[in-house]
Amino acid sequence: MTNFVETHAIEHKAVTDDGFVTCAHPALFFRRWLANPLQMGSVVPSSAALCQRIVRQVRRAPDEAVIELGAGTGVVSRALLASGTPAERLFVVEIVPEMAAHLRRSLPGANVIEGDARRLPELIPAAWHGRIGSVVCGIPLVLLPFAEQRRFLDAIEAVAPGRGFLHFSYCAISPLPARRHRLAARREAWTPLNFPPASVWRYTPLATRSNPRPVGACPAEADRR
Ligand SMILES: C[S@@+](CC[C@H](N)C(=O)[O-])C[C@H]1O[C@@H](n2cnc3c(N)ncnc32)[C@H](O)[C@@H]1O
Numbered sequence: 001m002t003n004f005v006e007t008h009a010i011e012h013k014a015v016t017d018d019g020f021v022t023c024a025h026p027a028l029f030f031r032r033w034l035a036n037p038l039q040m041g042s043v044v045p046s047s048a049a050l051c052q053r054i055v056r057q058v059r060r061a062p063d064e065a066v067i068e069l070g071a072g073t074g075v076v077s078r079a080l081l082a083s084g085t086p087a088e089r090l091f092v093v094e095i096v097p098e099m100a101a102h103l104r105r106s107l108p109g110a111n112v113i114e115g116d117a118r119r120l121p122e123l124i125p126a127a128w129h130g131r132i133g134s135v136v137c138g139i140p141l142v143l144l145p146f147a148e149q150r151r152f153l154d155a156i157e158a159v160a161p162g163r164g165f166l167h168f169s170y171c172a173i174s175p176l177p178a179r180r181h182r183l184a185a186r187r188e189a190w191t192p193l194n195f196p197p198a199s200v201w202r203y204t205p206l207a208t209r210s211n212p213r214p215v216g217a218c219p220a221e222a223d224r225r
Pocket of ligand 1: 039040041044045072073099138
């Protein structure tokens with residue numbers, strides 16, 4: 001385990017050698033997993049390979065911001081910054097106080113918010129509602145019952161209407177019952193270079209009579225549940 005964790009940390013250092021503090025803090029991550037495995041959903045931070053696949057899917061107009069939910073020790077956040085998201089336009093939300101403190105130290109200039117992503121509309125300043133290019137969700141939604149998943153999805157829709165969100169997951173199939181949530185699902189990327197191997201999914205609201213053309217609409221690849 002130690003060697004594997006070290007490999008992950010070293011990998012991140014190589015990718016994010018850009019002036020930001022590069023510590024993925026695998027020890028903190030593992031400790032939090034021991035304390036609350038369902039909340040963490042993973043034993044180690046996402047690999048550099050997965051982070052790269054996530055940030056490639058991010059869309060943002062120059063006047064828009066990006067939100068990351070469940071930032072953990074900040075490996076995806078740092079990849080977002082390294083790929084060009086300005087720190088002042090990055091909002092990272094993390095529920096664990098110790099992790100939020102680590103994020104504040106290691107992501108200078110970014111908007112680190114300690115809080116529950118289900119309360120996203122209260123956490124993100126109103127001036128940014130509707131000005132969000134992409135939402136990246138790392139919270140393990142697959143482990144939650146449908147009604148709980150819905151609370152996260154409603155919170156995202158409230159601040160980024162019509163945009164949908166990116167979600168990474170270790171499931172072989174869609175981690176969310178997309179059709180039941182009235183979402184289109186598309187697997188954008190997969191990598192074996194993560195523990196466990198992971199996919200990046202894009203979920204976008206399905207067209208409805210009141211909203212025939214959702215902003216982030218993509219052709220659905222899969223609704224397997
Ligand atoms: C699978 S980890 C992902 C961490 C990081 N993004 C990465 O890729 O390494 C999930 C993270 O979501 C956080 N989390 C779980 N429930 C949350 C909630 N309701 N609001 C905000 N963060 C939450 C956990 O504390 C944990 O840091």
